[in-house]
Amino acid sequence: MSHDRPTPSPRPVIAVSRREFLATSSAAVLAANLDAAPSAAAEPAAKLALEGGAKAVKQACPLGLRWGEPERERLNAMLQQEGLFYWKGPQTALMLERFQEVCPVKYAQSCSSGTAALHIAVLAAGIGPGDEVITSPITDIGTVIGVLYQQAVPVFADLGAGTYNLDPADVERRITPKTKAIIAVHLCGNPCDLRALKAIADKHKLVLIEDSCQAWGAKYRGQPIGTIGHMTCFSLQNTKHITCGDGGVVGSSDERFGPLLQKYGDKGFDRVKGGGFQAFSTNYRMSEPQAAMVAGQLTRLEAIASKRARLGNLLTERITGVPGVTPHQVHPEDRCVYWFYFFRIQPQAFRCDRAQFVKALAAEGVPCSAGYIAVPLHREPVFQQHGFFAGRWPVREMGLTTMDYTKHQTPEVEAILKTGIRVPIHEGMTEEYIAGVAEAIRKVARHYAA
Ligand SMILES: Cc1ncc(COP(=O)(O)O)c(C=O)c1O
Known part of the structure; x- marks a missing residue:
């Protein structure tokens, strides 16, 4: 089957009702905040900022x-060393040990x-000239740089309307005899x-590579x-949840x-x-x-990941049921760590376009932006010119x-x-702040309701 094959007709943005959402959302956090959530219908009209x-x-x-302190301690220890090379380096060893506590894999390599991590994975998978690798087109270009450097061919599949992640059915449609791997990008964490992607990979003997670049501390059905x-x-x-400026694993x-x-x-x-x-x-x-910096940063990860998960889920709970607004869709048993929060608006539900919606939200004090990558x-x-x-x-x-x-x-x-709006989430935010963000979304949506 051709990789250029278009997917069936575009699926509409699905407005998820409050009840439906609660059935499919991170239940514990949502339940805890449910009582406090104002009803969209009961809200009085407020003048826009x-x-x-x-x-x-x-x-x-x-x-x-x-x-x-945790980073200072590691950096000080590093400064006592005579060498700073990674192989047999104590900071690298500690960093990888801590990494393997967070992500229990048998082999780990800092890079x-x-x-670089993605290119190493593509190399290890044995991907070479003409091989096809199916992945998401909403990602950082780093997802496919290694694929292209191996003279292999990125094949972009369509995404779920509310999850913004690979649609397994479309992935399967784009498999050809040349397909060697799937790179699953956990967008926004x-x-x-x-489960579906692994089943497809196993069925077609493909390598499944997880692009977890935005997903530090996330959990799939409870598993890291x-x-x-x-x-x-x-x-x-x-910009990632934890950092050393630039690096990878x-x-x-x-x-x-x-x-x-x-x-x-x-x-x-x-x-x-x-040899x-x-x-x-x-x-x-x-x-x-x-590596010293990362070893220090890893001690903070669980607190960062759980806080972001809580704040993002709270925002979802607070904007669920707002007419014309589709919250970020997360499976109820998963932990999304919200590298950012991405909701969609249904253009026909509003008297304004997305740019105006974003402008109004920004005036309310929400540092949001339209879309993600252009x-x-x-x-x-560079893709259009195959250059x-x-x-x-x-x-x-x-x-x-x-x-x-x-x-x-x-x-x-x-x-x-075209319809997504990006809202920053980070661990320095409070629940009150998120409640304000939700209130801003509700206020703007109500003001411009068609
Ligand atoms: C999903 C995704 N994949 C790959 C990368 C590439 O990572 P790096 O910038 O560390 O090379 C990023 C970075 O933004 C990313 O978000």
Whole structure:
């Protein structure tokens, strides 16, 4: 089946009723806050801040410094060392030990970025020229950089209307004899439908790689994110839940892939077995100063992840039932760690467009923005021009792929990016602040209701 095949007609944004949502949401948190949630119908009309009314969000909630004593302790220890190389480095060892407590995989390798982690996973999966890898088009380009560097072909599938994660049915439709892997991006820290994706991967003998870059501390049906796919990749870039400025980790419990991670992160050199260069890769190593920082940061992760989960779920609870607004959809047994919160508006439900809705929300004191990435990845100029390598794409020139990104279609993705509104969530926020954000959304939605 062709990878350019469009999905069936775009699915409408589904308005989820308060009752339906409660049946499918993180129940404990929601139940705790249910009584406090105002009913949309009972709310009095309030003057928009945009038109001179009082702001719904009274006070900003700055994040502040994200580091202190645990990081200082590790950095001081690092400064006592004579060497700062990762191999047999005590900071790297401690960092990976702490990582494996959070994400219990047998093999873990630190590296220089999430992009590097993903490239290492793609290398370990044995992906090469002309192979196809199915993934999401709403993601950081780092998800597919490694795929392209292996001269393989990213195939973009459509996403769930409310989860913004891979739609397993569309993934299966796009499988061809050339498909070798699926990269499941847990967008915003919301776990993908891993059971369905793993079943598809097993059925078609594909490698399932989890892109957990935005999902530190997330849980799928109670299990730590990153432990269901064959390999998992995390980013430690500055905006992530925990960070060392730039960095990454790749992990696996699979005996086919796990033992390969070290060498593919280290120029192809196997530091356990030695024996010269049996494999080829680039230098993706992370040094001891960064590992020290991450070892410190990992002690904070559970508090960060649980707080974000609580705040995001509270926002969902508070805006569920608002006509024309579709909250971020999370499976009731999963823990979404809200790298950000993404809700959708139904254009026909409002007398204003999304830009005006966002402007009004911003005036209420909500630092929101329209959409996420500007366009799906395959509509970026470098994809449209197939110009990945000095303006050329060797695998296409050699006839190893017929991929034409100018014809690639993902209708729900287009709709998500046109109707989504992004609201920051972070651990420095309070429940009162989130209640204010919810009030702002309700107020603006009510004001512009068609
Ligand atoms: C989903 C996703 N994948 C991959 C990456 C790449 O990570 P890095 O920026 O650390 O290379 C990011 C970073 O933003 C991301 O959000």
